[in-house]
Amino acid sequence: MPRTAKGVRVPIRQRPEWADVVPVPQEDGPDPVVEIAYRDEFREAMDYFRAMYISDERSQRALDLTSEVIEMNPGNYTVWHFRRLVLEDINIDLWGELQFVDSLAKINSKNYQIWHHRRWVAEKLGPEVTPIELYFTRMIFSRDAKNYHAWSHRQWVLRVFGGWEQELDYCKELLEDDVFNNSAWNQRYFTITNSPHLGGLQAMRNSETDYTIATILSNPVNESPWRYLRGLYKDNTNLLITGDVVPELCFKVLNTHPKCVHALSFFLDLLCYGLQPSPELRTIIESMRSPEQEPSNLSLAGVVCFILVKMDPMRANYWVWRRSKLPTHIG
Amino acid sequence: MEVGSLEVEKHVKFIITLEKNKDNFDSLAMEHLRLSGAYWGLTTLDILHNLGTVDHDEVISWIMECWHECGGFGGNIGHDPHILYTLSAVQVLALLDKIEILDIDKISSYIASLQKEDGSFSGDIWGEIDTRFSYCAICCLSILRSLDKINVEKAVSYIVSCKNMDGGFGCTPGAESHAGQIFCCIAALAITGSLTHVDKDLLGWWLCERQVDSGGLNGRPEKLPDVCYSWWVLSSLIIIDRVHWIDKNKLANFILNCQDKENGGISDRPDDAVDVFHTYFGVAGLSLLEYPGLKAIDPAYALPVDVVNRLFFKTA
Numbered sequence: 001m002p003r004t005a006k007g008v009r010v011p012i013r014q015r016p017e018w019a020d021v022v023p024v025p026q027e028d029g030p031d032p033v034v035e036i037a038y039r040d041e042f043r044e045a046m047d048y049f050r051a052m053y054i055s056d057e058r059s060q061r062a063l064d065l066t067s068e069v070i071e072m073n074p075g076n077y078t079v080w081h082f083r084r085l086v087l088e089d090i091n092i093d094l095w096g097e098l099q100f101v102d103s104l105a106k107i108n109s110k111n112y113q114i115w116h117h118r119r120w121v122a123e124k125l126g127p128e129v130t131p132i133e134l135y136f137t138r139m140i141f142s143r144d145a146k147n148y149h150a151w152s153h154r155q156w157v158l159r160v161f162g163g164w165e166q167e168l169d170y171c172k173e174l175l176e177d178d179v180f181n182n183s184a185w186n187q188r189y190f191t192i193t194n195s196p197h198l199g200g201l202q203a204m205r206n207s208e209t210d211y212t213i214a215t216i217l218s219n220p221v222n223e224s225p226w227r228y229l230r231g232l233y234k235d236n237t238n239l240l241i242t243g244d245v246v247p248e249l250c251f252k253v254l255n256t257h258p259k260c261v262h263a264l265s266f267f268l269d270l271l272c273y274g275l276q277p278s279p280e281l282r283t284i285i286e287s288m289r290s291p292e293q294e295p296s297n298l299s300l301a302g303v304v305c306f307i308l309v310k311m312d313p314m315r316a317n318y319w320v321w322r323r324s325k326l327p328t329h330i331g
Numbered sequence: 332m333e334v335g336s337l338e339v340e341k342h343v344k345f346i347i348t349l350e351k352n353k354d355n356f357d358s359l360a361m362e363h364l365r366l367s368g369a370y371w372g373l374t375t376l377d378i379l380h381n382l383g384t385v386d387h388d389e390v391i392s393w394i395m396e397c398w399h400e401c402g403g404f405g406g407n408i409g410h411d412p413h414i415l416y417t418l419s420a421v422q423v424l425a426l427l428d429k430i431e432i433l434d435i436d437k438i439s440s441y442i443a444s445l446q447k448e449d450g451s452f453s454g455d456i457w458g459e460i461d462t463r464f465s466y467c468a469i470c471c472l473s474i475l476r477s478l479d480k481i482n483v484e485k486a487v488s489y490i491v492s493c494k495n496m497d498g499g500f501g502c503t504p505g506a507e508s509h510a511g512q513i514f515c516c517i518a519a520l521a522i523t524g525s526l527t528h529v530d531k532d533l534l535g536w537w538l539c540e541r542q543v544d545s546g547g548l549n550g551r552p553e554k555l556p557d558v559c560y561s562w563w564v565l566s567s568l569i570i571i572d573r574v575h576w577i578d579k580n581k582l583a584n585f586i587l588n589c590q591d592k593e594n595g596g597i598s599d600r601p602d603d604a605v606d607v608f609h610t611y612f613g614v615a616g617l618s619l620l621e622y623p624g625l626k627a628i629d630p631a632y633a634l635p636v637d638v639v640n641r642l643f644f645k646t647a
Contacts, residue, residue, distance in 0.1 A: 026362065026409065046362075050409060076363040077455070078410040084457065116459040146551070152506050159505075182552040186507035189496065194505065223540060223552045231496035314546075315539050318576040 001068050009041065012048050012068075017061055023047030024054060042072045053082050058089040067100065074104055080113045084120060097121050098129070102136065109140050115149040119156060130161040138170070145174055146183045155190060164195040172211075179215060185224040189231055205232050205239075213249050220253040226262040230269075241275040254284045261312050264304055271301040272327055301326050337617060338590055339624070342610060343381045345595030346372045349607060365407040366397055370419040371611035373426055377635050378618050378626045387427050394420050395432070402434070402441025403455075413455045414445055418467040421474050425638055430474070439477035442468045449492075450485030451503075461502045462493050466515035470632060473522045474642060487525045490516045498533030510541060510550035510563040517567045518631040526571065535573030538564050546581030547600070557599045558589050558609045561616025566630035569619060583620050586613045 002010040012018050025047050049069050052062045066083040069076065087097065101118045108114055122129045134157060140150040158164055168191050174184035192204040212229045216222070233240050240246050247270060253263040267285075271277065277285075282300065289303050290310075298306060305323035309316045349372070369390065376382045396408045397420065403412025404420040417438065424430050445452050445468065452464035465486055472478045492504045493516060499508025500516035513534070520526050541548045541564050547556025548564045561582060568574040588601045589609070596605025597613035618628040627636040 026407070053409070073362075076410075077413060078363060078405065081411045081455070081457065112459075116457065119459070120457060146554070148502075148507065148509060152502055155503070155505055180553045183507050186495070186501075190505045227497050227537075234496050314542055314544075314578040314581065315576055318536065318539055321576070 012044055021048060021051045024050035045069045045072060049079060058086045062086050074108045074111050074114055077113050080117055094121050094124055109144060109147055115153055119153060127161045130157060130163040133157040134163050145178060145181050151183050164197055167191045167195060179219055180222055182224045185228050189228060208232050217252060220257045220260045220263060226266055237273050241270055241273050247275060251281050258288055259311060264308055268301060268304045338592055338595060339379050341595030343379055346376055347384055363406045363410050366404060366416040366419040368607055370422050371607050373423055375611045375614045377426055378614050378628060391427060391429055394423060402437035414464050414467045418471045421471045422634055425474055425634055425642055435475045435477060439472055439475055439480040442472055443480040446481050450489035462490055462500060462512050463515045465490055466519045469519040469522050483523050487523055490519055491528045497537050498530045499537050510560050514563040514567050517570050521570045521631045529571060531571040535571055535576055538568050539576040542577045546585035558586055558597055559612040561586055562612040565616055565619045569630040579620050583617060586616055589613060
């Protein structure tokens, strides 16, 4: 963007290369339910943009103008739309376009248009772009590890171009930074179920169970790994109760964190799957109950539901419902 | 804390005077989505029984100027057509009982042209795919009674392919569950009569775990609560008939605490700046919570129930 010697932005109407263009103001209509307050610079740039758009001028100056408008308001999809038309026509180096998006995405990392445009550019550039895109999304995650657009972009790159080799390690790294990062847990599940190098869910089940259990033990009050653990067994819940590791996890957690809703809730699921709990687990539940407030003749699962009603009052109705749905064979 | 009640008159005033608050309302970035802004503002007014305070004919003629010959609507006059604004336009016209002025054939053909081989929808000619657009397409075509223009079976199977192991849905297959995307998927499945594909108990549990100690709802685990999720989470819970699993009073109080009690409007969290988007989601959320004096809103079409009834039960 042209600036004066003092670094002040030169209004477009004073730039010689725009002398032949008549700007076109926005028609706001008679009754703006959502009002539009323009800053003068933005208004001017948009007026020139409309002139370009209406005359459909696909030129370098039109491209430069879209850069200027986008920098002021990256949400305007019509400007992006026109920019792509220009890019397609003037045959410009798209690697440069990737850099333009880099600088914008750092400031506006939650803007839909920017990510969509980035994908459009990456698609045109092809598989060569893979390491750049993986690095770029990493950089976004270093500032906001849960950025939904960036995750979606990264998954797209992996699916279309590959680059899975380091993905599981990367998930591990992110979870070491923040074990509560649900996006990283989701990516981990995406990786073990989609990476062509890992053999799929069944091949990964044991090692992932070990990893998840260790993670839960270090910080049990964390919704995400408990869900991840369920996901590992979603095709075969029977495996959860035939081995000892998962019931033992519930025992260990409840032993140190008797108020952990996730652990109790997981234990309840295990009981519903048919687990015959160890005497240690029974003792722990026994120690948490308040028999004087309970209805008589509760099964162990019924007791767990009753404890959860007290422990998680915001969702009391859910736990009451769980109790009403307990399979009869465990009741 | 003293919660108080919904400041109906102030919110109505906030919406109809947005135009005059130029200095307070940072709407530089709003021009291109003014049609959605109109939907948020007018639906809020209708829920508050104040739709009569705006000139319907002026709104309608402006909306029709946003229409393109290809069948889609842009977010404002001179902006390119996009499925998001096409839905907003159709919703507003339904609200104003003026669906009949639309060229239903052209609009539905435009939407049908955005469906891909795998059943998904792109938002415009540039091909961005997202389950949000599946919702826009299905909701819009249903309002126009033109669902036969698309392959509904494939549209449903694409949405189902975005289901995750936690019962939720993301924007594309494998993407993290997110309450906004869940609303889009669940509402689209509800409209097409395909809720059998939803594991209601599993999803219901995920959704009710979104309620945090303040009573507000977040959109993903470990994220901050935000008034907009009063809509996304709550409408989904209602559609799958699990809304009694959360503490509705605490949520209503959270929303009421996000009001600007002096100048009207609702913000994302208590004491933040208000805007029309969060005002809509707050009021719509309270309507779903059956707050007294508000019009009931339909959780799938995101329009007042009487409007939806008028659409589907009006005698020809």
